[in-house]
Amino acid sequence: MTIRIILQSVCAVILLCFGCLNTPGYNCLCASLTNYEVHPTTVTPDGIKVDDSGFVVNLDLLDQETISLEQCLSLSIDRTGFTIKIAPDWFTSPSSGNEGFPCNLRPSECSTAPCACAGAVQPPNTVVLPPSLLAYRHEMIHLVTHANHGDPQFELCENTQPLTGN
Numbered sequence: 001m002t003i004r005i006i007l008q009s010v011c012a013v014i015l016l017c018f019g020c021l022n023t024p025g026y027n028c029l030c031a032s033l034t035n036y037e038v039h040p041t042t043v044t045p046d047g048i049k050v051d052d053s054g055f056v057v058n059l060d061l062l063d064q065e066t067i068s069l070e071q072c073l074s075l076s077i078d079r080t081g082f083t084i085k086i087a088p089d090w091f092t093s094p095s096s097g098n099e100g101f102p103c104n105l106r107p108s109e110c111s112t113a114p115c116a117c118a119g120a121v122q123p124p125n126t127v128v129l130p131p132s133l134l135a136y137r138h139e140m141i142h143l144v145t146h147a148n149h150g151d152p153q154f155e156l157c158e159n160t161q162p163l164t165g166n
């Protein structure tokens with residue numbers, strides 16, 4: 001009787017853990033630079049979930065950029081495997097004029113004051129951006145290929161806009 005209960009418990013634990021491992025979507029093993037709550041408010045025509053934080057987002061541009069990135073990287077991107085989060089506290093940097101948002105970069109890693117990120121992947125699979133979306137491809141390369149910052153893939157496949165921060 002006792003053994004049966006133990007076996008049932010083991011089965012339950014295995015099933016629970018299987019559920020854990022089965023988390024859908026991409027998984028970035030990256031530093032957590034932001035800690036936003038994410039609740040998708042809309043979805044692009046191609047099916048990418050977006051939490052717009054109340055700002056206007058160019059959903060068609062997100063779809064176009066995703067297709068361009070797929071072609072450049074020669075791989076297919078699962079539109080349901082990640083979420084876009086528009087940083088609710090984004091601002092325009094007085095020094096660079098670029099849009100960014102506060103993030104937990106170390107001061108030595110940060111070239112702007114106040115320290116800001118143009119984009120970030122919030123683990124496991126949320127791409128955080130200001131409304132300009134300039135860093136979208138860059139962050140997607142991190143998320144989809146697990147490439148390290150500075151990998152030649154970035155030069156090849158991200159857009160040509162200058163980016164600061166991560």
Ligand SMILES: [Zn+2]
Pocket residue numbers: 138142148149150166
């Ligand atoms: Zn990077």
